[in-house]
Amino acid sequence: MTAGPRRAVLGQNQYGKAETRVVRITREGTTHHIKDLNVSVALSGDMDDVHLTGSNANVLTTDATKNTVFAFAKEHGVASAEEFALRLARHFVTSQEPIRSARIHVEEYVWDRIEAPDAGPARHSFVRAGREARTAEVVHDGAGGEVVSGLTGLVVLNSTASEFHGYVKDRYTTLPETRDRVLATEVNARWRYAGTDVDWDAAHALAREQLLHAFAGTYSYSLQQTLYAMGARVVERLPDVEEIRLSLPNKHHFLVDLEPFGLENDNEVYHAADRPYGLIEATVLRDGAQPRIPVEPARP
Known part of the structure; x- marks a missing residue:
């Protein structure tokens, strides 16, 4: 007996903006402080439709995730890589209902x-x-x-x-x-x-x-x-x-x-x-x- 065609199913998936290079400079008179980050955002959740039907109804654009990185650097500053990543992750999950999980990867470049x-x-x-x-x-x-x-x-x-x-x-x-x-x-x-x-x-x-x-x-x-x-x-x-x-x-x-x-x-x-x-x-x-x-x- 010949087996019928196998049905494809969607597995784990995520999307986001990788390697947003953001530099935040804080000026205290003539003394400046620098935070130099490379931020990658990966979002997952209720995203089946965009893969299966092409519907973008649940999609926050990757351009918006990049802009969020820049805006948060201005509004909240960068106390540490960990604090900044936590703030971003919480924002994406709490502000967008379809997003169930946000993974933020940050590389910080140290300057002496x-x-x-x-x-x-x-x-x-x-x-x-x-x-x-x-x-x-x-x-x-x-x-x-x-x-x-x-x-x-x-x-x-x-x-x-x-x-x-x-x-x-x-x-x-x-x-x-x-x-x-x-x-x-x-x-x-x-x-x-x-x-x-x-x-x-x-x-x-x-x-x-x-x-x-x-x-x-x-x-x-x-x-x-x-x-x-x-x-x-x-x-x-x-x-x-x-x-x-x-x-x-x-x-x-x-x-x-x-x-x-x-x-x-x-x-x-x-x-x-x-x-x-x-x-x-x-x-x-x-x-x-x-x-x-x-x-x-x-x-x-």
Whole structure:
């Protein structure tokens, strides 16, 4: 006997908005505090009809879940990842009858404050923990050796003290000018030493320190200006360094439009976009030195 066709049935299902990148900045005078979250929302409940018939009558849009993340960051702040996730989950379950369960996954990115003497009393500069790697490249032949040290993944952020305006505008320009913006980048740097008689650990630590101090202490009108200030400080403070090559992707933070929800966004809630991004690269040389560090392909 031939078995009849098997009947399909709907099993467990959920939906939501994944990886909403929200940055909440709280300003207490010149001291700023930052909460950087990656929030994913998964909702489940009475959702059979949307799968079986295409009826959206019980569907809260995923766009609305994303907007809720941004609005709650403004209205309630972010005391902790756990508190924020609980508040969101309770909201979705209690405000939408078809939703029986809400699962909120939050990744929090930790930022340490940069304590830089050049920044004065302002405390708005941060370095992201846990991303950085140290690099070294050595070439040796019969005539001697050459050492290029570096670092990658050093993510830094200034929550103010950055502007961007006065640039060329053509028919395709849509970016608005700004007198106060978040400036964030991931520092990828390589620097070449003049010789090999160097205390490598001490020199690397000092170069990293100078990069951070220049980033925190520069009032920026462009990422290019900040790049040059960082490279120049390394060359000027480390006599063994002949040149430094910097590659700085602009990690854009866009103000979220909260007006549709009746909320004012006074430089508090940002969407952290990961791509596309501006990529600023340049070499800074000691006067009289010749560039020797090869230009690497652009980051993928």
